[in-house]
Amino acid sequence: MDVTPGGQTQILERAGTGVRPAALDVSVVIPVHNEKDTLPALHQRLTRVLRGLDVTYEILFVNDGSTDGSGEVLASLCPNDPKTRVIELRKNFGKATALSSGFWHARGQAIVTMDADLQEDPEEIPRFLERLRQGYDLVVGWRFPRQDTFSKRVQSWIYNRLASLVSGTSLHDMNCGFKAYRREVVQTVRLYGELHRYIPILAQQYGFRIDELTIRHHPRQFGKSKYSFHTRWPGVLDLVTVVFITRFDRKPLHLLGGVGLAWFGAGFLICLYLSWLSLFGGQFIRNRPLLLLGVMLMMLGLQLFFFGLLAEMFIHYHHRNDEGYIRTILETPQAPGEGEP
Ligand code: UDP
Ligand code: MG
Numbered sequence: 001m002d003v004t005p006g007g008q009t010q011i012l013e014r015a016g017t018g019v020r021p022a023a024l025d026v027s028v029v030i031p032v033h034n035e036k037d038t039l040p041a042l043h044q045r046l047t048r049v050l051r052g053l054d055v056t057y058e059i060l061f062v063n064d065g066s067t068d069g070s071g072e073v074l075a076s077l078c079p080n081d082p083k084t085r086v087i088e089l090r091k092n093f094g095k096a097t098a099l100s101s102g103f104w105h106a107r108g109q110a111i112v113t114m115d116a117d118l119q120e121d122p123e124e125i126p127r128f129l130e131r132l133r134q135g136y137d138l139v140v141g142w143r144f145p146r147q148d149t150f151s152k153r154v155q156s157w158i159y160n161r162l163a164s165l166v167s168g169t170s171l172h173d174m175n176c177g178f179k180a181y182r183r184e185v186v187q188t189v190r191l192y193g194e195l196h197r198y199i200p201i202l203a204q205q206y207g208f209r210i211d212e213l214t215i216r217h218h219p220r221q222f223g224k225s226k227y228s229f230h231t232r233w234p235g236v237l238d239l240v241t242v243v244f245i246t247r248f249d250r251k252p253l254h255l256l257g258g259v260g261l262a263w264f265g266a267g268f269l270i271c272l273y274l275s276w277l278s279l280f281g282g283q284f285i286r287n288r289p290l291l292l293l294g295v296m297l298m299m300l301g302l303q304l305f306f307f308g309l310l311a312e313m314f315i316h317y318h319h320r321n322d323e324g325y326i327r328t329i330l331e332t333p334q335a336p337g338e339g340e341p
Helices: 010-012 037-049 070-080 095-105 122-133 151-167 181-188 194-205 235-248 252-280 289-319
Strands: 024-032 055-062 082-089 108-113 138-143 178-183 210-215
Touching: 010 095, 024 037, 024 095, 037 055, 037 070, 037 122, 037 181, 055 070, 055 095, 070 082, 082 095, 095 108, 095 194, 108 122, 108 181, 122 138, 122 178, 122 210, 151 194, 178 181, 178 235, 194 210, 194 235, 235 252, 252 289
Parallel strands: 024 055, 024 108, 055 082, 138 210
Antiparallel strands: 108 178, 138 178
16 A cells, blocks of 8 residues: 555655665554553554555554563464564663654654554554555644543643644644654654653644644553653653744854843943943942943853854764655656656
8 A cells, every 4th residue: 555645756756865765665663661451452442444445554663661571472373473573772862862763763654653552542543554655744642532631631631732833833743652754753853851741842843744644542451551640740841942943943143142242232231231331421430230231231142143053064074965844756767768867
């Protein structure tokens, strides 16, 4: 099954994004941290769904440093099923790293991610693939109605509203683990730390077309959620990172230089005023706190400005022209013998 609209596979693969060609139609990538009880049922349901589709597929579990025996359960699934692969991380690195390891090794033209806890139904995968086929690059699940604790629902609501506000996306459930990606998306977006929460914002930066799909959600049957309030709130800091890298990563001087110049200007005006008082008013200014503020603003402003310039130099030396901006290149293949002498 071709998930690209109008069968444009070949064109997309040559689209200058550094995209490695896909060997399969679909990869399902599942990050796993201490989920031993759901894994056999998840594997069975996934296999049933994927076999029912007219696709070549693989199921790729990423064991993110589980300590509950999930590794052994996954190892027992593999020998019976050549379509299942398991990536074992050395320790628990977090979901973003688990996903990016899975993305790196996935061979599918479409890549579906879902959590391992069976709070979502693998039977919804065909609906996600259908949306990709309609031309979307990223399809984000919206768990509705959400079957989590009240506090988690409130946190999630605040987080989604905040993220939408600062990024301009209108998604309801950005952090939903159930998503489907066209291959170029996962090879373009860089994931580390806890940035998996903001994949749609990172993808939007490159102009990928994003859609949302309502999915059924179930309460967690086994194990515990890996995220609580104290593990979630640093996500606000990640949002600052995401806003900075999506808005200013190619023009850091616009932010740092702008703020730096404003501070420098304010400090300069203060010092000018004090100099005038001293020179023409005969006032004693050495003991005035305003002098300290003026000098500090000028120095900090200059520093910020030069940080901005350094950041620009860094980008200048690391910028590559093939960083995933291109959707397609339309060109007519030349017949053999034609073209330049
Ligand atoms: N997970 C992971 N590494 C971690 C934490 C979580 O791979 O460090 C996986 C976890 O096994 C699950 C998914 O990420 O498959 C989502 O975790 P969880 O269900 O605990 O999150 P929640 O649904 O409660 O937000
Ligand atoms: Mg869950």
